[in-house]
Amino acid sequence: MNSQLPILLVIVPLLAAPLCLFIKKPTLVWLFASIVSVLALLFSLIILSQVWETGELVYSLGGWQAPIGIEYRIDLLNAYLSVIVAALACICLLAAYKSIGEEIKKGKQTLFYVTFLLCLAGMLGVVVTGDVFNLFVFMEIAALSSYVLIAMGKNRKALIASLTYLLVGTLGATFILIGIGLVYMLTGSLNMQDLSVLLLSAPQSNTLFTAFTFFFVGTCLKLALFPLHWWLPNAYTYAPSIVSVFLAATATKIAIYILLRVIFSLFGSEFSYHTLPLQNILMTLGLAGILVCSVIAIFQQDLKQIFAYSSVAQVAYMMLALGMNNISGLMATLLHLFNHALMKGALFLALACIMYRLKSVQLSDIAGLGWQMPWTMAAIVIAGFSLIGLPLTVGFISKWYMLLASFENAWQPIALVILFGSLLAAVYIWRIVEKAYFSPLTTNNQHIKEAPLALLVPTWLLVLANLYFGIDTRFSLSISLHTAQMLLGVAP
């Protein structure tokens, strides 16, 4: 059983999805989906501990050895990401019963859970595979199901947001497919381990450069690196609340994972940082993204828009850290993969609570809500502190390592920009806090009660995780350190 865990991690949600169609009542479908996600989380945790103890896990599908067949190759990075995805899926499904019950028509709820499980399976499939084309196929499963999930939002803007995301996402995926084709043309293999060896000895040709560029642009489209980010704010804003939580916490992380694999495992950091001026590109676009998107966030009226633009800024932080090309920078990126999932997960879940009671997430509508929905708003405050990067929260840990990375390279101005970004985040968090706690209560809000426990419990689980992992940093730090060392090829 233990040795079959790598495949069970993906197969259980993947095959559970069509099985849902045989269950009649939406409530039972929800229960089934929740159990499946808990199983996935359990598997991912066991795999993580196995990889931590004994090293890489390898699994050959169909009994055919790679590179003849497809293999799963799970190292620390894969296991780490699979835990993040599975954990967020669990929490989302826990909250989904009430939230989706409210936002989606009864007849479509079963289809929602089917699509959600497919999205989960797709993401897990991307994260554990060791074959580039298998990565593409599962990436498309995750992508197509995301388009459907977003389009199930109530507002008609969800439809055009989903179609825009579809066009941009498919463009990115096709660029990645071109990259795969070019890389195959040079080496004759599709296995990532194999490619990392063969590409080193491939002649330094134009084709290699073109392949890398296509991979890079394709993944940047998917991870919403500024200025390729324009599809993201509307997609996150108009999607159903639970979908926003799940996608904000995981979708861009998956794309960042693919980029990390391309840079470090396929092409090698030596080649990657020198063929394109990668450091300059990532740092410039990162800095621009942080500043521009944080400023745009300050002027938004819709709470979900604020946090959607904030997400683009956070991705820009991760890319800035990646561009620094040192251990601390890479650690910061890896830490933020986890921390951002916790932060944004908590924030969007709190917004789901507000949406549930208020039926709106406009800034003007939450006047005085801090006293009517104390637990929800407190969640936003604490997660907001994490976003700004105050001590005792996970956000502080990520920012700390980013500052360390910029000092390591003796780039003090970058450190200043990072701190300025935190200040900008403080501004939009303050706007929300000010409205919720210091504005007079509107008549509409007088009868608003606190959100139901079913929504509050998952929200506070994530909020407490923000605090816990901000104080006891052993888990995230040790994994990030070992992963960063492994990726950069440095001895521990």
Add this chain to the structure above:
Amino acid sequence: MSLAFIHISILCFLLVTVLAIVRMRDLLAVVMLLSIYSLLSACFFVVMDAVDVAFTEAAVGIGISTLLLLSTLALTKRFERPHRTEPVLALFLVLTTGALLVYGTLQMPPFGSASAPAHQHVAAYYIEQSFLDTGIANMVTSVLASYRGYDTLGELMVIFTAGIGVLALLELKTDTKVSRKTEIPAPMAAHHILRIVSKMLIPFILMFALYVQFHGDFGPGGGFQAGVIFSSAIVLYTMVFGLDAALKVISFAWLRFFAALGGLVFGATGVLALVSGKNFLDYHALAEDPIRAQHLGVLLVEVGVGITVAAVIILVFMSFTRQMAENGKA
């Protein structure tokens, strides 16, 4: 030499077709040109020895894609509004990408060369060993269904997602029958020749689909192509005799069932291997003799693929048609 002439002229026709598509504003003409484009691509694939791919492109690109685009056109509008602004940014982006590609091709391995790296290593193993490992003559089938069978499961789930997505997105009352008021007469009812010929042909189309399904081991064919051909028979029936008649043959509920069933059959084949202590999708767990085991495994998964593909395509088409019925158009 003559073969080179053929493939160069096909490629030139492709380019001309696409240039025409760029300029056209009549969307019906655009869709027709797109199906010609798919036809030319299929011919090109045959010339390039990619017979399975040509088969699939012909079925999917010319058949299904055109069908769905025409259905969507019927529900929206036929002409594109002319654009007034100059697309400078678009041209710039396109030319940059083009320049990048040109730069990349300057040192690519030459076309058709047998010593190109792409043909060494893994591909060489397939060509030499696949018949000994699996006993299947069609190398594409053995790679698709056995060596890289897991990718095929993923692809099956992609098309399943599309089917579920269409069901989730279109607001249809699929549980109730279309009432008398909104019942549309079969669009082709007046075309007698079409009715008579369709009635004769549909059984043969279905049988051909079954033939393609099981013949994939020995020649071009397999689950996808078979599923598409099977669905085309039902689609033809729907177009000639009307949605109501087609729904009596197979209802939405059954379509959902079959869409799920195919994927589960594929998955079950893999899980069977797990249960026997081997890795997922390891067909050697299915029988004693490895060649028989491979044949059996490939058969099962291809059947699963065929069922889901047929069900999803019929489902998508019927959803679009049902949408037309509910909008009051024919």
Add this chain to the structure above:
Amino acid sequence: MNILESFNYWIVMALMMCGLYIMIAQGNLIKKIVGLTIFQTSVFIFYISMAKVTGATAPIIKEGLELYSNPLPHVLILTAIVVGISTTALALALVIRIRQAYGTIEEDEIRAKDRLE
């Protein structure tokens, strides 16, 4: 024959550029989806050109034949074709819904309606 060696790839590039152009520059949603399809199919032509070996035959084993074209890109493109049609089907369902919700499928008209809200 130098032209022949790269001719396939030149055409692939031209097709990709046209598809990309239609996707970005033209405002009608259905036209954009057509552009996406053209872009994707040009990538298929690229892969299949890569697989061809001069003087070889289709990768189906037959007595007496020695040289076969590379079957692996064929398998990859079979998968890619199915992914492509799935994306198209979903995109078209979205267009139908957008038409119902907005009354139009021209991108600038939709944006104008959204701005009014």
